[in-house]
Amino acid sequence: MDLDKLRETAAEVAARDDVKYLIGWEKGSYGYRVAPAFAEDADGTADMIFSPLCTANLATYLTLVEKLPLPRGQEPDNRKVALMVKGCDSRAVAQLLVEKGIHRDEVVVIGCPCPGMVDPALLSEKYPETEEIAELKWSDDGFIIVRNGEETAVPREELLAEKCRLCRYPNPVVSDIMLDEPVESWEPAEDEEVTEIEGKEVEGRWDYWQQEFSNCIRCYSCRNVCPLCYCQDCILDRINPSWVFRSVNFSENTAFNIARAFHLAGRCIECGECERVCPANIPLGKINRKLAREVRDKYGFEPGLDPESEPFQASYKPDDPEDFIL
Numbered sequence: 001m002d003l004d005k006l007r008e009t010a011a012e013v014a015a016r017d018d019v020k021y022l023i024g025w026e027k028g029s030y031g032y033r034v035a036p037a038f039a040e041d042a043d044g045t046a047d048m049i050f051s052p053l054c055t056a057n058l059a060t061y062l063t064l065v066e067k068l069p070l071p072r073g074q075e076p077d078n079r080k081v082a083l084m085v086k087g088c089d090s091r092a093v094a095q096l097l098v099e100k101g102i103h104r105d106e107v108v109v110i111g112c113p114c115p116g117m118v119d120p121a122l123l124s125e126k127y128p129e130t131e132e133i134a135e136l137k138w139s140d141d142g143f144i145i146v147r148n149g150e151e152t153a154v155p156r157e158e159l160l161a162e163k164c165r166l167c168r169y170p171n172p173v174v175s176d177i178m179l180d181e182p183v184e185s186w187e188p189a190e191d192e193e194v195t196e197i198e199g200k201e202v203e204g205r206w207d208y209w210q211q212e213f214s215n216c217i218r219c220y221s222c223r224n225v226c227p228l229c230y231c232q233d234c235i236l237d238r239i240n241p242s243w244v245f246r247s248v249n250f251s252e253n254t255a256f257n258i259a260r261a262f263h264l265a266g267r268c269i270e271c272g273e274c275e276r277v278c279p280a281n282i283p284l285g286k287i288n289r290k291l292a293r294e295v296r297d298k299y300g301f302e303p304g305l306d307p308e309s310e311p312f313q314a315s316y317k318p319d320d321p322e323d324f325i326l
């Protein structure tokens, strides 16, 4: 992607009177880090980037902002928020529109057609980072790592993030401005991880998740980073009644993770952010993708594709394949 064009467009949008601020990405302070960038005017967009390191789904900020309490007497700033989106991020925006978590006239969506992101953990493992700020670029058949003044070409398959191997929608599904021509979609890989778990006996599945959930430290990073976990009053925080106790043990950890997964069924857009930020390396994507597969196979529904569609869990059709529906 042409970074000059990106910055020029971002500057124009950030300077608009009806835009409160623009959210994009910029280099972090060391190594491979890339940080979200908030620009309140054109000057703030001068260092914005789009690279294979821009994994963070910025749509999360659209709803976080609504949670901030206003000081007494202060009027809300109702101008639009502009944000840059990859294909998966745009599905979060579309799903938020479906759920009326945001309204269309509150956002300016800047689409970034996405050739695929690197897996940050894999990258650091194979090409250890240093304090120096490193960069990544796309090449015709992979990535180019620029660090310590040297360029290293890496084949795409070596570092591509799992969610990108499986990606069916690399181009934004909703946008006001597109920063580039659409990328050519690739054949998504078979989701062998989910198939493998499906192939286990019930006891085997239980053992697997018992081991994984036992490692959960209930930091709630998965919930906080998720663009679709935005209830102001999360059921998991309630005290009376208390649906899930705060103790960190297998029973409560399981209740937490299963409750979250089911609340995301038919809503999760498979951006992979929950798994990326989990400090305990719990493969949360496997749960979400299993539920997404069920919803897709049984109901032919995929969330976050059509902002005009009805919410999956709140719509009903007479031919739904459920015997108990009269």
Ligand code: SF4
Pocket (backbone or CB within 6 Å): 086, 087, 088, 089, 114, 115, 116, 117, 163, 164, 165, 167, 168, 169, 170, 171, 271
């Ligand atoms: S899942 Fe698709 S849109 Fe999202 S980062 Fe990967 S390739 Fe890009």
Ligand code: SF4
Pocket (backbone or CB within 6 Å): 215, 216, 217, 218, 219, 220, 221, 222, 223, 257, 274, 277, 278, 279, 280, 281, 282, 284
């Ligand atoms: S991010 Fe991981 S460790 Fe933290 S609450 Fe979620 S599953 Fe548990």
Ligand code: SF4
Pocket (backbone or CB within 6 Å): 222, 225, 226, 227, 228, 229, 264, 267, 268, 269, 270, 271, 272, 273, 274, 275, 288
């Ligand atoms: S549950 Fe995970 S993969 Fe699904 S939308 Fe939330 S952060 Fe993304």
